[in-house]
Amino acid sequence: MTDRRRLILYQAGVLVALLTGWEAAGYRHLIDPFFFSRPSAIAIRVAEWFVGGSIYRHLWTTALETVLAFLVGSATGVLLGFIFGRSPILSSIFDPYLKIANALPRIVLAPIFTLWFGLGILSKVAFGVTLVFFIVFFNTFQGIREVDPNLLNNVRMLGATDRDLVRHVLLPSALAWILSSLHTSVGLALVGAVVGEYLGAGRGLGYVIAQAEGTFDTTGVFAGMAVLAGFTLAVDLLVTGIERRLMAWKLTALRPELA
């Protein structure tokens, strides 16, 4: 435990040193605070946002978009991954198109989504979905495809119908793969929301940063980034908690290479 405490101490030390150096350099005019701002100013700005309450509607918007993008992207990814995983014909027909769609840099879709779905949360959700979908889709597909045929045969010998196989073997097996991509897909849902907001929106953390940038308000940009970082951290902790709860039998049992 002392080793762990010492590590935390060192980690905090790095942060303190960085912030102090930044603050001092700004104070002594070694760097221009107009371009680099100062940690104290950023902290004050963040505090103002929270005390004044102006940041909450932005946080709420970004959170809502993230959750929706994650849910819709995961649901469609699981569904199609499952269908394609069970049907070699379908998967061979669509294989090149899926590869092309996945290779496309998703950011080019943002303007088209804004045109289609407007400046509201829908366009951000759609953008996030295109990011989340492929991660979940490919993981589910892989999960279904790589189920050990002996596992299926064994359960079949024990008296399983096709529906039993789905319930007892295919779904749990796919779930393991989906969960292993949970961190990535939640992270991408958030990226989708923020980038979408940044490119054109009326609210949200990405919008806050874009607005500050538009008025050369460096402090505002950094304050937005700080809030975003805190938000990401909170989401990540939440996902880790969910993972721990769901993975009673340990991911490592099925995919030792992840250990």
Added chain:
Amino acid sequence: MPSGVFTGPALEFVEVERHFRTPGGRSFVALARLSFKVAQGEFVAIVGPTGGGKSTLLNIAAGLLKPTHGTVLTFGEPVDGVNRRAAYLFQNDVLLPWKTALENVMLGPLLHRWPPSRAREAAREWLARVGLEGFEDRYPHQLSGGMRKRVALAQALIVGPEVLLMDEPFSSLDVQTREFMENDLLALWQEDRKTVLFVTHDLEEAIALSDRVLVLSAGPEAHVVGSYPVELPRPRDVTEVRLDPRFREVYQAVWERLRGEVLRAFAFRERCRPRGDS
């Protein structure tokens, strides 16, 4: 047993042939003219060279594969689809990693629509019978290889199959664990003498366990080339029975036949090695 009056063989292969398509698009005849019978309550071991179609044979008996020609009868009825009278113990680990030992054993009963409380009770009893009391809530990756085999054995036997198909089930275990498992299997078998078809490439294991050893020829076109009764007293201890002079006699006789097939299999593999089947 629904066919209490049926006294014929528990399992009968009649002129079974099975083809496979190779990646090169050619036809490979794994089994040909394969005929044999296993009487009810008989423990039959099949030995043959590695890669000689032994697993194919078991999969056909289990109804997981269809023969290209010929028929398989179980208690006089043709096997169509999964053989509901048989349980199968696979060579590799096939326990579901997301279920505990107890849940894995309960699976068969639940699939047979037993009430959950009864399934749980029976699963507890079976885990105790295979010596795993207290390990009910462990997941497969928290168990040793031998323990996983015991769970698999309980999982296969709990639904009361009339025929037990075993595909080199202990080949992945170390020698000591393996002899323990073999003795435990014999003890369990001694209780109700189910029909067993046990496939192995280990001749000593085959003789130590079985009533009769069938020798399978080297593939392709594998078929039975010899049948050797093992008249050693039961109950047996697999370690001690090896010291019996009659054990040596049977071993000599079977090995005489098997050696030729092993050499043929080896020669065939060597011939195939340079360019596959092209």
